[in-house]
Amino acid sequence: MEGITGYLFRNAYQRHFSGIDTHFTPFVTGTHLSRKQKKDICKENNPDKEIVVQILSNQADDFLSVAHIVSKEFGYSHLNLNLGCPSATVTSRKRGAGFLSDPDRLNRFLDEIFSASPVTISVKTRIGMHDASEWENILPIYEKYPLTELIIHPRIRDAFYGGLPDLEAFDYAYKSSRHPLCYNGNIFTKEDYEKIIARFPGVQAIMIGRGLLIDPFLPEEIKGLSGPDVAATADLASEDHLAHRKEDKCLARLKENKSLTRFKESDRLARLKENKNLARFKESNRLAQLKENKSLARFKEGNRLAQLKENKNLTRFRESNRLARLKEFEEDLRESLLTYTEGGPHKVLEKMKEIWSFYCYNFEKPEKLAKKIRKAQTLDAYLAVMRELF
Numbered sequence: 001m002e003g004i005t006g007y008l009f010r011n012a013y014q015r016h017f018s019g020i021d022t023h024f025t026p027f028v029t030g031t032h033l034s035r036k037q038k039k040d041i042c043k044e045n046n047p048d049k050e051i052v053v054q055i056l057s058n059q060a061d062d063f064l065s066v067a068h069i070v071s072k073e074f075g076y077s078h079l080n081l082n083l084g085c086p087s088a089t090v091t092s093r094k095r096g097a098g099f100l101s102d103p104d105r106l107n108r109f110l111d112e113i114f115s116a117s118p119v120t121i122s123v124k125t126r127i128g129m130h131d132a133s134e135w136e137n138i139l140p141i142y143e144k145y146p147l148t149e150l151i152i153h154p155r156i157r158d159a160f161y162g163g164l165p166d167l168e169a170f171d172y173a174y175k176s177s178r179h180p181l182c183y184n185g186n187i188f189t190k191e192d193y194e195k196i197i198a199r200f201p202g203v204q205a206i207m208i209g210r211g212l213l214i215d216p217f218l219p220e221e222i223k224g225l226s227g228p229d230v231a232a233t234a235d236l237a238s239e240d241h242l243a244h245r246k247e248d249k250c251l252a253r254l255k256e257n258k259s260l261t262r263f264k265e266s267d268r269l270a271r272l273k274e275n276k277n278l279a280r281f282k283e284s285n286r287l288a289q290l291k292e293n294k295s296l297a298r299f300k301e302g303n304r305l306a307q308l309k310e311n312k313n314l315t316r317f318r319e320s321n322r323l324a325r326l327k328e329f330e331e332d333l334r335e336s337l338l339t340y341t342e343g344g345p346h347k348v349l350e351k352m353k354e355i356w357s358f359y360c361y362n363f364e365k366p367e368k369l370a371k372k373i374r375k376a377q378t379l380d381a382y383l384a385v386m387r388e389l390f
């Protein structure tokens with residue numbers, strides 16, 4: 001996800017959570033990849049995980065240029081085309097979901113890239129720009145080309161992220177498309193996932209966006225896993241490909257597995273149990289607060305609140321060591337960003353603020369917390385909020 005899930009996030013996520021099969025990079029644009037984009041996609045910075053590079057383009061030459069770069073320089077054999085981004089700066093240039101408003105041009109573009117691409121191509125799409133009826137003209141275009149996967153976020157562009165995904169539009173593709181399908185949209189709980197799988201058992205994959213940012217435990221919960229793959233983590237630490245990351249404080253820590261040992265050997269878990277924050281978290285009537293919270297209007301539009309009400313996961317969050325794990329992740333990600341992000345602490349602060357606009361929903365009075373974090377002018381001020389929170 002643009003601006004959030006770069007390689008440092010993906011790697012930190014992998015050190016603390018599990019359950020994701022494939023990570024998509026935030027989209028790249030242009031004819032050549034910038035240094036930053038190259039850093040984000042290179043395999044050395046993405047060890048032990050399957051990565052799909054995503055491109056946002058409406059120029060066949062640009063697409064093909066990037067396709068050659070990712071294939072020759074980076075060893076990828078696949079690109080994902082973004083036809084879903086709703087941002088005005090993107091759609092006004094007829095890119096992302098904006099490209100859907102010109103099906104003839106889209107068709108010509110696909111024709112050109114599919115006839116010359118050195119890599120296989122999948123598409124991530126919305127169902128139209130202004131009206132769901134556009135979908136009936138868009139889907140047949142995709143059917144003409146050998147897409148390896150069609151990822152459908154069944155909303156029109158004008159809906160941005162509001163309202164509910166249009167499951168009828170997804171059903172139309174489910175019944176008529178020859179492509180392997182991936183469903184994307186409003187998967188916030190395991191129950192959301194199960195409902196989609198129950199209705200569309202033939203889907204090849206489910207893509208999760210905001211749900212994973214709000215609840216990083218979601219993929220492992222869906223898969224019935226109970227934490228990071230420690231064996232994989234140990235492998236990760238011993239492999240040669242880590243040589244270049246020796247200076248990485250987080251990884252060094254991981255190598256010695258201090259955080260894990262510290263966690264196991266110390267009385268930290270006990271302390272955490274006693275932790276007042278946790279107690280407050282447990283004792284508080286979190287759902288009632290969520291219910292009252294006006295900032296949740298956008299979730300209310302959907303069925304999110306109803307799901308939360310029923311959600312047993314919340315109880316599990318309160319009773320388990322999830323808070324401790326979130327804390328470890330926050331620390332690791334922050335240190336990692338501090339070590340590697342260009343732009344210094346200020347840039348790191350910006351990133352952490354963005355991430356907390358999602359994580360805040362795991363805490364009581366999420367808007368208040370988000371506001372407090374947003375108000376932090378320095379990383380020290382941010383850290384003070386973290387200390388208070390954890």
Ligand SMILES: Cc1cc2nc3c(=O)[nH]c(=O)nc-3n(C[C@H](O)[C@H](O)[C@H](O)COP(=O)(O)O)c2cc1C
Pocket residue numbers: 001002003004025026027054082084124153161184185186187207208209210211
């Ligand atoms: C901050 C933000 C950044 C995003 N960046 C991308 C992106 O780079 N590529 C992409 O395909 N989708 C991007 N998306 C869209 C999500 O991948 C996803 O399609 C959308 O949020 C709906 O799924 P969800 O309900 O699981 O979040 C972004 C969404 C958000 C909120």
